Amino acid sequence: MENTVLATKWRPKLFSDLIGQDPVVTALVNSLDNKRLHHSYLFTGTRGVGKTTLARILSKCLNCETNGIGSNPCGICSGCKAIDSGQFVDLYEVDAASRTKVEDTRELLENVQYMPTQGRYKIYLIDEVHMLSTHSFNALLKTLEEPPEHVKFILATTDPQKIPSTILSRCLHFSLNRISSEIIKSHLEKVLENEKINFEENAIKNISKLADGSIRDALSITEQCISHGDNKITYDNICKILCLIPLENINKVINYIVKEQAEELIIFIDTMYYQSVDFKYLLQEIISVFHQTAIFKVTKKSNDSLYENSIRKLSDKYNEEEVQILYQIGVSSLKDLEFAPDFKSGFEMAIIRMLMFTPLDLEKLQLSGSIDKKPSNKSYKENIIKKESVSYNADSVKKNLNNDTLTIEKNWAVIVKRLEIDSMTKNLANNISFDSQNNDSLSFLIKKDLMRVVTDRSRVKLQEALSSFLKKKISINISESDSDSKLQTLHEKNEEQNNIKLSEANNKMENDNFVKTIKEKFNATSIDNSTTINESIKGD
Numbered sequence: 001m002e003n004t005v006l007a008t009k010w011r012p013k014l015f016s017d018l019i020g021q022d023p024v025v026t027a028l029v030n031s032l033d034n035k036r037l038h039h040s041y042l043f044t045g046t047r048g049v050g051k052t053t054l055a056r057i058l059s060k061c062l063n064c065e066t067n068g069i070g071s072n073p074c075g076i077c078s079g080c081k082a083i084d085s086g087q088f089v090d091l092y093e094v095d096a097a098s099r100t101k102v103e104d105t106r107e108l109l110e111n112v113q114y115m116p117t118q119g120r121y122k123i124y125l126i127d128e129v130h131m132l133s134t135h136s137f138n139a140l141l142k143t144l145e146e147p148p149e150h151v152k153f154i155l156a157t158t159d160p161q162k163i164p165s166t167i168l169s170r171c172l173h174f175s176l177n178r179i180s181s182e183i184i185k186s187h188l189e190k191v192l193e194n195e196k197i198n199f200e201e202n203a204i205k206n207i208s209k210l211a212d213g214s215i216r217d218a219l220s221i222t223e224q225c226i227s228h229g230d231n232k233i234t235y236d237n238i239c240k241i242l243c244l245i246p247l248e249n250i251n252k253v254i255n256y257i258v259k260e261q262a263e264e265l266i267i268f269i270d271t272m273y274y275q276s277v278d279f280k281y282l283l284q285e286i287i288s289v290f291h292q293t294a295i296f297k298v299t300k301k302s303n304d305s306l307y308e309n310s311i312r313k314l315s316d317k318y319n320e321e322e323v324q325i326l327y328q329i330g331v332s333s334l335k336d337l338e339f340a341p342d343f344k345s346g347f348e349m350a351i352i353r354m355l356m357f358t359p360l361d362l363e364k365l366q367l368s369g370s371i372d373k374k375p376s377n378k379s380y381k382e383n384i385i386k387k388e389s390v391s392y393n394a395d396s397v398k399k400n401l402n403n404d405t406l407t408i409e410k411n412w413a414v415i416v417k418r419l420e421i422d423s424m425t426k427n428l429a430n431n432i433s434f435d436s437q438n439n440d441s442l443s444f445l446i447k448k449d450l451m452r453v454v455t456d457r458s459r460v461k462l463q464e465a466l467s468s469f470l471k472k473k474i475s476i477n478i479s480e481s482d483s484d485s486k487l488q489t490l491h492e493k494n495e496e497q498n499n500i501k502l503s504e505a506n507n508k509m510e511n512d513n514f515v516k517t518i519k520e521k522f523n524a525t526s527i528d529n530s531t532t533i534n535e536s537i538k539g540d
Ligand SMILES: [Zn+2]
Pocket: 063, 064, 065, 066, 067, 073, 074, 075, 076, 077, 078, 079, 080, 081
């Protein structure tokens, strides 16, 4: 099948064939049928929405020999036929982009005063009219101010802002809609059924989305897919032709993010790398899924998305703010992608950033009930390890609850990190240590020599920040501790933690699979003998 055949064959020839432009069509039909004609029309809208098609239909309406002026040209008289085939001598179609100079415009308008040769009206269709130079606009304006009776102007543009207001005010302005992907999809289905071409629903859905509001683009993409796909359109095929990433891959990546399976994800990215996946497009799609999730969170409507399952999973795990953060990470990573050594490593960094962002589940925080006080170094160490491995499937949450880990006491470090407080208040938070809890009243201890950091102001600030973080009214008491030796503050814990981390670092680098994988992956992209390294990972 020849290229562009579909788009030409299915080009609307009547107002009733036009898709997705009902308001404009209604207005034009009414004015034509009531013989209220204007001497110049302006059609605006993004590319491929049907501006020139509409202009040609309007030309036929004005010049049809059989039906006269009206909204329903016959389509078979010599005038209609000539316009359809682009051979009507009184229709001057100009692409302003290639004829911007004033000489061009003068030449075009030279014969304006002479009567039409074949039709009722001489029609000047100037496409991309915003490209004209200022002088050209001035030349055009003179004619537009006092056009001869037998002349009609149809201006079309994607960018009406660039047209001088003097010109705008002399035109009847019609703004064409971007066509929704649902309308495009149902049109494609109609076309393909008519052409007796088999297609997969998912494939058409994707093409409609890619066409971005343009029927013309949708038809030419479809054309491309038909000629490559042996007269049928399958989802697999369009992924190959258009270098798309199959839906399952995107859903898989999201699933790994939701389950926080870093190691599997890095291996999966590697697999996709060998399938020549476009990582920029992949990241864009993931951002789009976050965007759709944010909308789903607000509207509770799924909008028939291709990523419905992923959206629901994300929505179950993250709240509105968290989805915003994931989106933000995606968008800023997309910008960084250009500066990354290659798209794959840029994509990996984006994913690692998303994985590092693990929200704290407030509802699981235990705010009341008895608390087993064990402020020993050992339990703190255990806590850190547990917190790092908190994963959010139901089982592990239950396990963690049983272990009594999700308490304010044990999450104090994480909570303090997330409080919106100034440095003085932070200093206070870092130097107090959790003592006891009585419903919504929390008691903390502070060392005698540090009592000076406790001011009314910082205590109230901390109280306010905690209340807003935990979404309930919290009151806090801070008292001096009796025996200084047993107390350990966040400040001290941080230092100790750093030491532990340092001493464990070497060990961890050798034993931690995630680190190992990342390390090897990063080598694999930069070192020549990558094949052996990658093979050893695939064997894992
Ligand atoms: Zn006709």
